[in-house]
Amino acid sequence: DVKVTQSSRYLVKRTGEKVFLECVQDMDHENMFWYRQDPGLGLRLIYFSYDVKMKEKGDIPEGYSVSREKKERFSLILESASTNQTSMYLCASRQLAGTYNEQFFGPGTRLTVL
């Protein structure tokens, strides 16, 4: 059974804190993604990675960074959390080849920044 796991389902942090969101996949997928989901806006891509130590900015990278030291793990980092980063964060992974390959998602982390 394929699986993408995220370190926390719910997280509450204070403004200015450094926040780490961890994502692990067990499908040996090359591609991994971080999205944030806000009502009425759908999913917006923050960063993605197509290989170990490789990363690319998505549509809304400001205020975020990522790390991919191992193929199975992709971390999202909020260097100094702000209230406008309160959101649902979804991690996904995908096999490299094929237009038809879907993304597999983790359960999401609902982050609240106070």
Add this chain to the structure above:
Amino acid sequence: AQKITQTQPGMFVQEKEAVTLDCTYDTSDQSYGLFWYKQPSSGEMIFLIYQGSYDEQNATEGRYSLNFQKARKSANLVISASQLGDSAMYFCAMRDINYGQNFVFGPGTRLSVLP
């Protein structure tokens, strides 16, 4: 630029009836894939169905089918015989081969199935 439009923020359907969720997309590419995901209140994203731009037949997966009209750039999801468990957010997404590995998602439609 790519864009996915889902014009129905919310939909209601009676149990056992069919419902169509709209999705239109905008791309200048010829090769692309369209995906529908379901997100129940628990939050996980569940892949439902895929349609390739070169597929000649509409995709079907159990009670889900895709009404693909390429010239109109629409890929509407049809759910037949709705069940209470179908109540969820539904997202349309697109990936095109020239846009790398990324998906573009629409804003979603919240479907509520009434008993």
